Amino acid sequence: MPVPSPTRPAIPRRLHKDAVFDHLAAAILDGTLRPGERLRDADCEAWLGVSRTPIRVAIAKLEHIGLVDSTAGRAIRVVVPRRGLAVDLLEAACALLCAVVPSRLAGQDEGERAEIDRRLGVLADACAAAPRSSRPPVDEMVEAGRAVWAMLIAPAPDGLAVRCAERLALPLRHHLRDVSTDDLGILADLIDEVRRRMATERRSEGRAVEDVLARGLRRLGAGGPVGAGSAVAADRGPLPGRPGSAPGARSGVESPLGRRRLSDDVHDLVLTAVLDGTLAPDERLVDDELIAWLGVSRTPIRSALERLDEAGLVELAPNRYTRVARPRSGDVVAARDLYASLVSWSANRVGSPIGERSDELASMLTRLDPVMRRAEGHRTTMTTLSCVHPVVRWLASAEASPSLARELDLLEPRLAHGLVACGFTLPAGAWSSFSSTVTAIRVAGGGVGPAVADLVRSLSDPAG
Numbered sequence: 280m281p282v283p284s285p286t287r288p289a290i291p292r293r294l295h296k297d298a299v300f301d302h303l304a305a306a307i308l309d310g311t312l313r314p315g316e317r318l319r320d321a322d323c324e325a326w327l328g329v330s331r332t333p334i335r336v337a338i339a340k341l342e343h344i345g346l347v348d349s350t351a352g353r354a355i356r357v358v359v360p361r362r363g364l365a366v367d368l369l370e371a372a373c374a375l376l377c378a379v380v381p382s383r384l385a386g387q388d389e390g391e392r393a394e395i396d397r398r399l400g401v402l403a404d405a406c407a408a409a410p411r412s413s414r415p416p417v418d419e420m421v422e423a424g425r426a427v428w429a430m431l432i433a434p435a436p437d438g439l440a441v442r443c444a445e446r447l448a449l450p451l452r453h454h455l456r457d458v459s460t461d462d463l464g465i466l467a468d469l470i471d472e473v474r475r476r477m478a479t480e481r482r483s484e485g486r487a488v489e490d491v492l493a494r495g496l497r498r499l500g501a502g503g504p505v506g507a508g509s510a511v512a513a514d515r516g517p518l519p520g521r522p523g524s525a526p527g528a529r530s531g532v533e534s535p536l537g538r539r540r541l542s543d544d545v546h547d548l549v550l551t552a553v554l555d556g557t558l559a560p561d562e563r564l565v566d567d568e569l570i571a572w573l574g575v576s577r578t579p580i581r582s583a584l585e586r587l588d589e590a591g592l593v594e595l596a597p598n599r600y601t602r603v604a605r606p607r608s609g610d611v612v613a614a615r616d617l618y619a620s621l622v623s624w625s626a627n628r629v630g631s632p633i634g635e636r637s638d639e640l641a642s643m644l645t646r647l648d649p650v651m652r653r654a655e656g657h658r659t660t661m662t663t664l665s666c667v668h669p670v671v672r673w674l675a676s677a678e679a680s681p682s683l684a685r686e687l688d689l690l691e692p693r694l695a696h697g698l699v700a701c702g703f704t705l706p707a708g709a710w711s712s713f714s715s716t717v718t719a720i721r722v723a724g725g726g727v728g729p730a731v732a733d734l735v736r737s738l739s740d741p742a743g
Contacts, residue, residue, distance in 0.1 A: 294333070294597050295329045295330075295333035296332075296333040296336040296337050296340075296581075296585075297337075298329075298333075299323075299327055299329060299333050299334055299336075299337040300336075300337035300340055300341065302327060303318075303323075303337055303338070303341060304341065304346060304449055307341075307346050307347075307357055307453060308449070308452055308453060312357050313357065314357050314358065314359040314360060315356055315357060315359055316356060316357045317354055317355065317356050318338060318347060318355045318356065318357070319355075320334055320335070323338075331578070332577065332578050332581065335578050335582065336578070336581050336582050336585055338355060339542060339582040339585070339586075340585060342355070343586065343589075344446055344449055344450055345358060345364070345450040345682075346358055346449060346450055346453060358450075358453065360453055360454045360455075360456045360457035361454055361457055362454070362457045362458050362459070362462070364450070364454045364682075365451065365454035365455050365457060365458050366458075366462075366496070366499045366500060367680055367681060367682045367683075368447055368450055368451040368454060368682045369451065369496065369499070370496055370628070370680040370682065370683055371447055371680060371682035371683040371685075371686055372444070372447050372451065373492040373493075373496060373624075374620075374621050374624040374625065374628075374680075374683055374686075375440060375443050375444060375447070375621070375686075376428075376431075376488075376492070377485070377488060377489045377492065377620065377624050378440060378616075378617055378620030378621060378624070379431055379432060379440050380431065380485050380488055381485030391430070392477075394430060395427065395430050395431065395477075396474055396477070396478070398423065398426045398427045398430055399427055399470055399473065399474050400474065401423045401426065402420065402423035402424055402426075402427055402470055403466075403467045403470040403471050403474070404423075404467075405419040405420045405423045406420060406463045406464070406466040406467035406470065407463070407464065407467040417452060417455045417456055418452075420455065420463075421448065421451075421452045421455075425448070428444060432444075438613065439610075439613050439614055439617055439690075440617060442589075443617075443686055443689075446686070446689075447682065447686075450682075462499060465495060465498050465499055466495070466499075468495075469491065469492065469495035469498075472491045472495075473488055473491050473492070476488060476491055489624065489627070493627070493628050496628070540579070541575050541576075541579035542578075542579040542580075542582035542583045542586075543583075544575075544579075545569075545573055545575060545579050545580055545582075545583035546582075546583035546586050546587065548573060549564075549569075549583060549584070549587060549593075550587065550590075550592065550692055553587075553592050553593070553603055553692075553696060554661060554692065554695055554696060554699075555661065556699075558603050559603060560603050560604065560605035560606070560700055561602055561603060561605050562602060562603045563600055563601070563602045564584065564593060564601040564602060564603065565601075566580060566581075566601075584601060589689065590689050590692050590693050591604055591606075591610075591614075591692075591693035591696070591697075592604055592692055592693065592696055604696070605700065606693075606696060606697035606700045606701055607701075608701050608740045608742070610697065611694070611697030611698060611701050611703065611740070612740070614690055614693050614694045614697060615694060615697075615698075615735060615736060615738060616736065617690065618687065618690045618691070618694055618735055619731075619732040619733075619735035619736045620732065621683065621686065621687060621690070622671055622672075622674075622675040622687065622728075622731050622732065622735065623675075623728035623729065623731055623732035624683075624728070625675040625676060625679070625680065625683055625728075626674055626675045626676065626726065626727045626728035626731050627726050627728035628679075628680075637721050640673070640674075640717070640721060641718075641721065643669070643670060643673070644670070644714050644717065644718065647666050647670065648710075648714060650662075650663075650666055651663070651666055651667070651705075651710040651714075652710060652711065654666075654705050654710070655705055655706065655707045655708060655709060655710055655711070656704065656705070656706065656707040657704060657705065658699075658702050658703070658704055659698045659699055659702075659703045659704060659705060659738060660699065661695065661699060663705060664695050664698065664699075667734070668691065671731055671734070671735065672687070674717070674727045674730075674731050675728075675731055698738055701740060702740070702741065702742075703738045703739060703740050703741075704738070704739060704740075704741050705737065705738060706737055706739060709734060709737035709738075710734070712733075713730055713731075713733065713734040713737075716730040716733075717730055
């Protein structure tokens, strides 16, 4: 008999871990799960009707983005909204916006630009309405912000910047509940100024928008400490080429978790194996083999693989396979350019960190010069990247914004894996030019953002 055509569209299957994550995130954001409330596995199992493993994986993801936090006593609680974290997340969101704006606006026609301006106006009105509301209009602001973002990234709805924005949106929505009406008034003024600059400075609007956002963030007090116990500040992965770094080590403070989780150890071991080539692109990762190799249970393995999937190092195909990702040249270029834009924003926002540390920078460049000059003109290796990485992060001072630092932490393993696997090279003269430029800035003063971005963008695919 003929097979009847479906009368309704097929609904994609949802994995339990994804459904649990969405349900818990929604419950936190709508107040069903109150700030500070403890999440117990048994309670979640009875409430959601699923087993412990998807609950643990979902909670690990919620902790990773900063909606829940765990203490040394192993209690998992909903994070309390804090203004400092809201401002810090806005810092990362502005950096991401400035990475997208110049390329996206260049191809917009007048009608599209008018629609962007209208949506920005709606967002400004939502912020300005705060003094007339009994509570901050967070939901209205978030929806208006999503509308602006959707217009800007319409040509590439599945891009890397979109995934970064999704990671920032949920905790930002949560922490915005602690901002004041004065803060929202500053945001409304900031958005209006962005609209004016976009209308009057067409040729340099990308730089103009960046300047306006930077001034607005300074008024809000961005870049200050976000406080101990921040799940955002705590999450640090290992450095590319320097596996096993302790959480929090990069910012010079001890992790507030006070302990290492099994999933952290599994994540670091598998990440190291992927980056050093022990696990090759397209190699299958079978749970039973990982259990035998690492000597841990399935739950920490699945949590670690979720994080590696988010970082782009493995591919998870539900009920089919898990394998090491094989990077494509175009994806590596996208990750490289986004990373360059974010570190450039951070360097320009914080200002040159050289100052009294000028001798430290000179010593760093002197140590690295012989190695990096030999690396020029050759394929990128993990040794090359392990030399470039500390200089870039030192000059960018990204740790002044823990949320932005976390996004860079996610991008770095993806970028390192792609650069090495695709055979990208450091062109002849790239390091020499960078070293000379930074040395001149060290003497004369100025911003290091463009020099840092140029070094990162110089890493190129010889086949392209």
